[in-house]
Amino acid sequence: MPVKVIKNLPAIEDLRADNIFVMDSERARSQNIRPLNLLVVNLMPRKTVTETQLLRLLSNTPLQIDVDFLYTATHEVKNTQQHHLDSFYKSFDEVRARFYDGMIVTGAPVEQLEFEEVDYWEEFLEIMDWSKSHVYSTLHICWGAQAGLYARYGIEKVDLSRKLCGIYENSVENPKHPLFRGFNDSFFCPHSRYTASDEVELSALTDFEILSKSHDTGLSVLTKSNLREVYLFGHLEYDRETLSWEYHRDKNAGLEPDFPENYFPEDDDTKQPRMTWSSAASLFFSNWLNYAVYQGTPYVVERLSKHLEADYDFNNHEN
Template sequence: MPVKVIKNLPAIEELRADNIFVMDSERAKKQNIRLLNLLVVNLMPRKLVTETQILRLLSNTPLQINVDFLYTATHEVKNTQQSHLDSFYKSFSQVKANYYDGLIVTGAPVEQLEFEAVDYWAEFLEIMNWSKSHVYSTLHICWGAQAGLYARYGVEKENLAQKLCGIFESSVENPKNPLFRGFDDYFYCPQSRYTCSDEQAITKVADLEVLSKSQEAGLSILAKKNLREVYLFGHLEYDRDTLAWEYQRDKASGLQPELPKHYFPEDDDRKPPKMNWASAASLFFSNWLNYAVYQGTPYVAERLSKHLEEDYDFNENGEEL
């Protein structure tokens, strides 16, 4: 949340130069406060685990938030009871008349499929198209980031030589960006993916800014300059044991996975994994919620359709929906 001070206080400019959010008393008087509405498109197989991870990070601000969970009706869910979906989730047809301040699109274990081969791809495109006029800011995670870039800008994904899995150091490329207020120069982020987005194609999209990179893992975080779209290629939401669970699952499936890098002490998978990304995860989600969503979204949610810019198209096989 911002620091509120008397207008024209000499310290204001110095604080702003240090990327501290300062709100003068005149602006504070005009600011309306209301419950924020978020929608989470949960594409992960262990939905209850992902729900807990996301909600834990969203809870670390004083903002009041209402969260709806959405499942893709065109996909048969195998790892979650239908009764859970019926009780706690909504379909797109149930929410498409609503307006949301923020949208989170999770990762999904479908990276090795072509986008168009994913059984809910048409539904995903429909959600992306709808978000242009019904959502203020969208946070895309892992496959959700790759899919969002492909849907909106035609950025292809590329297969990696082997699965990228582990905890990797990332640099803050633009410390002045509001998403990185309070960050150190470097932070750690879990990665778990078989593919990456085409970096050369991304650099050709003028309105996208690379905010974080990793020497080992490549692009880490990028965003549209107005923060309407944020792309996180890793999994800051992961718990301490998530990569360990995935590693053991892959071993049990006969995939012969490599040990996650920089994760188990002394590379011994019998030892409890270390966690060194929790503070960065909490701060990143809080910054997104505050600066990308709360500080920009209109007080009357229904005004979003007039408030949002329509400055990008996306396609399936090169054609607009």
């Protein structure tokens, strides 16, 4: 089934070139189907790249999805033209009265700053607070996961001895968990970060389950038992070239970046990187949409406000 987006979004052509069915908003109006409403809080600098990556993964499901993209109005965007934001993005003020079945909070290249030093931090806190009563399930990615845990529970992030950069094998701790149905015993996932959430503090949280980890990366996936909050510390949404682009960008800038591990064949950065996480990424996002969002959210999405403040168990919810 298609992902529904605003007509003429640049990502549409890239997705169609990959034989992914994307439906623009005009065509979707003719269908009498209740789509899932998703909000993507896109904090990445290359917004058009991230849009394509996420939409590619969200399309691998029999569900129709209506996607809104949100930018932080308190941050000056430098890598995306204002015309693109005006055409395809909404501000928080424009969505605060709406309800969403799911929300994705992306990573951001600000992890070496203290959370309070991030220029849009107060706006981020407002979005997190709003989501308690207006979003059914939220998927936090990389810095978005660290920031979400700090905003919600005060979990600090800690500096790593060096940048964690590369493709790493991660465990599947509970193969019967809905988010990991269909997975093998382990999977590969890109990681690209300087910090990690404090595992000691995380272990003290109640009603949470560690679903994936590894010796190299630490925690990889953490979720609340009712699936309303999912924290992915890696970047399953990355495409084949993302880590290569980041590495060569920093290398060309004379920053002497850490070499991505388990990524370039024979550690030769002139060769095409290996793609070893595509199937895991597709399955993970499909499972999140199906089990964390679709099977729990009410058909009348406006009913969310009656239940979400209580943080109820979606298995007991009456649609």
